[in-house]
Amino acid sequence: MTKLNDRFSTVMLTTALVIVALMYLFPIIWLLLSSLKPGSELFSYPLNILPENPTIDGYIYSWATMAFIKYFANTLIVAIVTTLLTVLASATCGFALAKYNYKWLQVFFICMLATTMLPTEVIMTPTFSVILELGLYDSLAGLIIPSINTATGIFMFRQYFITVPNDLIESARIDGANEGRIFFNLMLPIAKPVVITLAIFSFQWRWNDYIWPLIVLSDPNKYTVQIALRSIVGADNIDWVLLLSSSIISLVPMILIFIVFQRYIMDTSATSGLKG
Template sequence: MNSKLNDKFATTMLTAALFIIALMYLFPIVWLLLSSLKPGNELFSYPLKIFPDNPTLDGYAYSWQTMEFIKYFINTLIVAVVTTVLTVLASASCGFALAKYNYKWLNAFLICMLATTMLPTEVIMNPTFSVILNLNLYDSLAGLVIPSISTATGIFMFRQYFMTVPNDLLESARIDGANEGKIFFQLMLPIAKPVAITLAIFSFQWRWNDYIWPLIVLSDPNKYTVQIALRSIVGADNIDWVLLLSSSIISLVPMIIIFIVFQRYIMDTGATSGIKG
């Protein structure tokens, strides 16, 4: 009886803690959304109110007319999609090699690669920017894509996943005459679909929300990504809060759509059925 009471108490406390943490994350987002529905004269009224007295969508109309969202969305979409596709392919192929090829130097390569995750991004920005300049990629979308393709996180995710795939499966494919390219693209990559989609979602999010690197590389306003365009709203002397708040909400819409469409694949384990013996 005491054991059941203890289990129920623990479950209740954990659930309560989960709700509290969820509210802590949701509150700033809800405040941002509700603030974007306020007219300018309500934003700094005292005392502050969470809910608008006179909710309006005029801020969104004003933002869409003022900001060139189509241009910024296209620029950011090009960078995010191209980088995501190349990141998944590069991470999957490298993870496959690290998991299934028996070369001693691969373990040393894995350790060196994982060591890079301990370096702050700011440390490698200067040498990376020097390379971009020497390759004449400054102020180009390619300068945003190329340095972002390789990610130790993605490689490690695929490597750990491919380690669970039985070697007998690969040997059977080789006996049937499949070469390494065919094994990778037609066997291993489809098996790793949950990991590929999970990494694709994360990669797309990283590139869509990236701010520091585009700020360094881009100088042409016609090539600005969404985050740099939002930063341009903030002036030296004043800030158009109505424009900034509504534009921020609009910039979140593509990411929300992406997550809603693909979230079911993140925890999908159905692709692994039938390969574990």
């Protein structure tokens, strides 16, 4: 009877997961299939999910029309630089919060977590004022600097470093290692799974960021991919063929990043520096 109940539970959970997965995949599949339709089929009635005359002309038209190389370069600069600085800042702060016993650090940690309850829109106005005062308006630096610190990344590293035995750090100190060497040569390599995970998340956040670049950038030559896609939408009409194919092209780097690095997300071993 117990085996029957376990099998029934497994079947029900698997079915529920498949349904949820299909709900997430359906819009993406529709977008992909729609990008293969000629313009005459996009709004035909009744609507068909599968294209009757599939074509890649939309992609050729999109690549020839949009300056993707320029937009990709701008977005890659912002995403890569921000990701590197975010990982470094989050790791150092997380290490301090996890391994240094100062009461004010715990107060700082609580205050930092409290900021996660604030909507992003609340802090945009003061952040924009700072960017203006620093002369960073309409520059890629204006996109990068405000995005470096993230409470999520600091929390991830803090929780991970807490699981690392203090004996490992004390042994390194006895061997003469200073705090910087302990961090870069010991703690950071141990936290490789968190580094990879946060790097993927940070890259995704910056690649898909829309509101902040829309506020900071005004020069079309500095547009990121998402702002460039928004520029396709006109006041009176929308070139749907261009928008759909361009949207798919903009997803390709993120898909490649995830495929390459996804195996590191579950690869955790906080005690990898210990010998039995």
